[in-house]
Amino acid sequence: MDKTERKSIICVPKNEADTYYATSGRRVESDDYWRWGVDNCFPEALALLSRRSTVHRRIVNDKADYISGKGFTYDCEIPLLGEIVACANGEGESLRQVVNKVAFDKILFGNAFMEVVTDEAHSFLSFYHQDASRCRVAKCGRHILIHHDWSQFKRGEAVSLPLYPNFEKQSDGMLHSIIHYKDYEPMFEHYGVPQYIAGMNVSAIAYKTDRWNIARLDSSFQPSGIMMLENTIDSEEEAARLMRVAESRFAGRPGQVMFIIKGGSEEESSRFIPIESKSDGDWKALHEQSTNDIVVAHSWFRSLSGLDYTTGFNAERILHEYEVALNTVILGEQAELMEPILNAISTILSVDASSLVIVNRPPTNSKPVYMKVWEARKADGLDYDESDERQQLFLSEIVGSNVTRI
Numbered sequence: 001m002d003k004t005e006r007k008s009i010i011c012v013p014k015n016e017a018d019t020y021y022a023t024s025g026r027r028v029e030s031d032d033y034w035r036w037g038v039d040n041c042f043p044e045a046l047a048l049l050s051r052r053s054t055v056h057r058r059i060v061n062d063k064a065d066y067i068s069g070k071g072f073t074y075d076c077e078i079p080l081l082g083e084i085v086a087c088a089n090g091e092g093e094s095l096r097q098v099v100n101k102v103a104f105d106k107i108l109f110g111n112a113f114m115e116v117v118t119d120e121a122h123s124f125l126s127f128y129h130q131d132a133s134r135c136r137v138a139k140c141g142r143h144i145l146i147h148h149d150w151s152q153f154k155r156g157e158a159v160s161l162p163l164y165p166n167f168e169k170q171s172d173g174m175l176h177s178i179i180h181y182k183d184y185e186p187m188f189e190h191y192g193v194p195q196y197i198a199g200m201n202v203s204a205i206a207y208k209t210d211r212w213n214i215a216r217l218d219s220s221f222q223p224s225g226i227m228m229l230e231n232t233i234d235s236e237e238e239a240a241r242l243m244r245v246a247e248s249r250f251a252g253r254p255g256q257v258m259f260i261i262k263g264g265s266e267e268e269s270s271r272f273i274p275i276e277s278k279s280d281g282d283w284k285a286l287h288e289q290s291t292n293d294i295v296v297a298h299s300w301f302r303s304l305s306g307l308d309y310t311t312g313f314n315a316e317r318i319l320h321e322y323e324v325a326l327n328t329v330i331l332g333e334q335a336e337l338m339e340p341i342l343n344a345i346s347t348i349l350s351v352d353a354s355s356l357v358i359v360n361r362p363p364t365n366s367k368p369v370y371m372k373v374w375e376a377r378k379a380d381g382l383d384y385d386e387s388d389e390r391q392q393l394f395l396s397e398i399v400g401s402n403v404t405r406i
Contacts, residue, residue, distance in 0.1 A: 032155055033136040033145050034190040040150055042191075043109055043133035049200065050108055055291050056196070059298045059305050063107050066304070066325070067333045068100035069358035080351050089117075089126040099337060099358075101129035102181065106333070109133070110194035112181040113144060114340075116164060117174050122348045127341065130178065137180070137190045142166070144178045164340060165347070179340045199297025202290040301325055304363070315364045322362045334358050369396035 036042050050057045072095060074081040088095040098114070106112035113135045115128040136145050138160065147158040162168045167175040182192025295302055301321040303314070338358065345353035374391035377384040385391055 031139060032153075032158075033138055036136060036191050040136075046109055046194065047133060053294070055294050055305065055307070056199075056298075059196075059295065059300050060104065060107050062305055063298070063300060063329070064100055064104040066330050066360075067103040067107075067337070068096055069334070070361050071096055071359045073355070073357050073359055075352075075355035078351055078355070080349055081345070081353065081356050084125065084127075084345065085356070089128050091128070093129075095127065095341075098127050098129050099341075102337060103333065105129075105132040106181050106183070106192075106337075108194065110183040110185070110192035110197075111135075114179040114181070115161065116167075116177045116179065116344050116348075118167070118348050119174050122350075125345060125348050127344075135178075135180075141190070144180060164344070181336065195299060196294070196297040199294050202293040202297065299329060318364055319362055326360060330360065334360075369394065371395050 037045070050060055072085045074085060076082065085095045087093070088098045102112045102114050109132045111132050113130040113132055115130050117126040117128065118124060130146060134146055134148065134150075136147070136150065137143075138145050143160045143162055145158045145160055147153055159170075161170075161176050161178040164177040164179045167177045170176045183195055185193035185197075291307065292302075295305060295307070301324070303318045303321050304325060338356070342353040342356060345351060345356070371394070372391065373393050373395065374384040374386050374388065376395060377391065
């Protein structure tokens with residue numbers, strides 16, 4: 001019996017102490033780690049921005065889905081690969097689910113972290129995603145610290161994992177390591193920077209224009225204005241307090257009123273001065289421009305983000321832009337994500353993992369499902385073999401599956 005047949009995958013559940021929950025509060029300075037951003041809050045700011053800008057969030061979601069693909073192909077004669085694909089860790093996640101989370105973090109934060117777990121006998125291998133917002137690079141540069149609340153950091157509460165390919169035994173008795181993915185940016189050594197960094201301001205503009213429209217709906221499109229109140233306040237302190245409250249609640253929002261208190265004669269009375277706004281067209285143009293800039297900053301494409309569906313569904317354009325995205329963005333990101341995974345499988349389990357490849361499928365199918373695989377490969381200008389049994393399958397037989405074996 002060879003070494004490949006003797007091995008088996010045993011997925012070990014993570015410790016409860018490895019589950020972290022983000023909180024907020026004041027920031028604690030420490031010499032144990034490198035700050036991520038000036039105030040160590042940069043991940044929180046990026047996450048908040050993604051929750052507020054609809055187009056920005058859609059692009060992040062779609063890019064992560066395209067990069068993680070539709071499953072994996074692998075050599076069916078190596079059953080260990082199939083076990084990892086089906087169950088990558090003790091939480092029952094498939095390898096695609098783990099890769100999808102890692103891809104999402106890398107797009108959103110410019111950094112992503114994947115934990116690798118095995119034992120001294122190398123009898124199993126597990127992959128876990130670690131939330132990038134909870135990870136910081138240790139000052140030594142050889143470890144990653146994981147903490148549930150970086151505003152209240154205490155060294156004794158943090159988990160320290162060595163950077164791959166180094167492993168260290170943890171409290172569960174298993175060997176742990178962590179892979180740090182990061183997008184290169186000049187002048188940034190410890191952390192990567194997201195590719196859309198130049199589009200952060202336009203993402204904020206898109207969010208603010210949406211907020212403006214929401215405020216107009218809340219006010220039933222009533223005009224803004226100034227309410228002039230005659231001076232009936234007994235003291236200057238009371239007048240100042242009333243103005244501060246009114247300004248904090250109403251200033252800068254459409255359909256709201258700003259109160260101004262002034263002195264006057266007995267003949268004068270309170271009056272409302274409406275403020276007419278004719279800038280609706282400017283707001284719409286500003287929102288459209290910010291949307292275009294967000295797509296450009298992401299190095300992405302409008303049709304792959306659902307932005308052109310209102311003007312008609314153009315399958316040819318979608319397929320064309322998908323091919324460009326596949327060769328300029330998707331394949332490169334997939335290679336970067338999979339390289340350490342393949343290395344870990346080959347090194348720890350001593351099996352050939354070169355056949356483990358992400359399956360990529362376009363968002364729309366231009367080939368009929370009754371076409372055979374070799375016919376589709378011939379149509380695409382790829383190598384084909386009519387006598388190969390695997391290429392005798394119809395496209396309808398493989399299009400629906402999440403995991404395709406070869």
